[in-house]
Amino acid sequence: MFLEQFISYIKYEKRYSLHTVAAYESDLAQFYTFLNHPEVVIHHPSEVTHHHIRNWMVELMNADITGRSINRKIATLRKYFKFLLQGQHITATPTARVQTPKASKQLPVVVDEEKLSRLLDNNDIFSEDFAGVRDKLIIELLFGTGMRLAELLGIIDADIDTYEGTVKVLGKRNKQRIIPLNKELKQLLLKYSTLKKNEIFANNSLKLIVTNKGADAYPKMVYLIVQKYLNYISTQNKKSPHVLRHTFATSLLNKGADLNAIKDLLGHASLSATQVYTHNSVERLKSIYKQAHPKAN
Structure with a gap:
């Protein structure tokens, strides 16, 4: 019942994209599958503790799920339990005492322009x-x-x-x-x-x-x-649509486009999300330097 209410909330009130809603549904379904383990009996969201969430994180890590993906799943839980807290279905959120793993920064994958x-x-x-x-x-x-x-x-x-x-x-x-x-x-x-x-x-x-x-x-x-x-x-x-998005941004940056302009074109909420493309640009400059400068080696 609570899951359906939450999904309806993000779909119709928050108006999240279908892709985002599907990701939230998938994350929560995975979590509830974990909670339905014979050794874990949960009848109400108020019974979920930070221990359950930590144990789920351990299971995800053992399954070689990346830190980035785990962080996204925990972010889903934070949103879900915050919704339940605001609706007074629970008195405290179990995610408050959960620390997420550090996610390694991955450079955007691009194709040759x-x-x-x-x-x-x-x-x-x-x-x-x-x-x-x-x-x-x-x-x-x-x-x-x-x-x-x-x-x-x-x-x-x-x-x-x-x-x-x-x-x-x-x-x-x-x-x-x-x-x-x-x-x-x-x-x-x-x-x-x-x-x-x-x-x-x-x-x-x-x-x-x-x-x-x-x-x-x-x-x-x-x-x-x-x-x-x-x-x-x-x-x-x-080879995905997002690779072409990364290629677009990297191409603009390599040709001297202003980072704030790229941010606006991509529709990023903050500049920090756009700055990841500067790493690709720096790597390109390093490569050019190594090839062209007599002292590079």
Whole structure:
């Protein structure tokens, strides 16, 4: 009952994205599965103690779950028990005495910008039919704007302004922002729009990105499209929409863009989230120094 109330709260009152809601549901389901262990009998959230949470953390660590993932799961519990506390279902939150593990800082994974540009310029890779142009548009939008997957899936046709050369996206915490479009993206959007209007779909979605049948595009579809085309240029394991977002930000930084401007384009709430890209930039400078300076070695 409490889980359903909480999920309804973050979905309808807080208006979290579907991706975020799914992550919260998954984390809480994992925690309650742990609590349903024969040796642990919990009938009410008020019976959960910090010992239960710590024991769960140990189990996660033994399963080689990363510190970053564990921190996210504990953050979910903090939000959940805070909700129960505010609703007076519990008198104290068990997360207050829980310390999370230090998460190692991971550098954002990117793809080679030049190879990606050549891929997008290769007319033999993307077909000229609706599906081919849509696939190319997905890659171009993710790389050309740095938007998140959920933001891409949320765009409707009316959010595109080809005259002004902008796209309106709804980011985290329902914050709206305007992202500029480059010339090639504007032309591709016009081409896609024409093909889309000429298609006879079984469904008629208002969303910009749709399936071959005209229904709303979904996360797995976009993942598979991104992986398919990044396989042409990269052998790295991680080939996701977020890799293209990282590549967008790193590319801007390497070309001298202001960090605050990148923050605004990405829709970050704080500059600290954007500063992770400076590490990639520093590593690039080190590499150039080692190759070019006579005293480097």
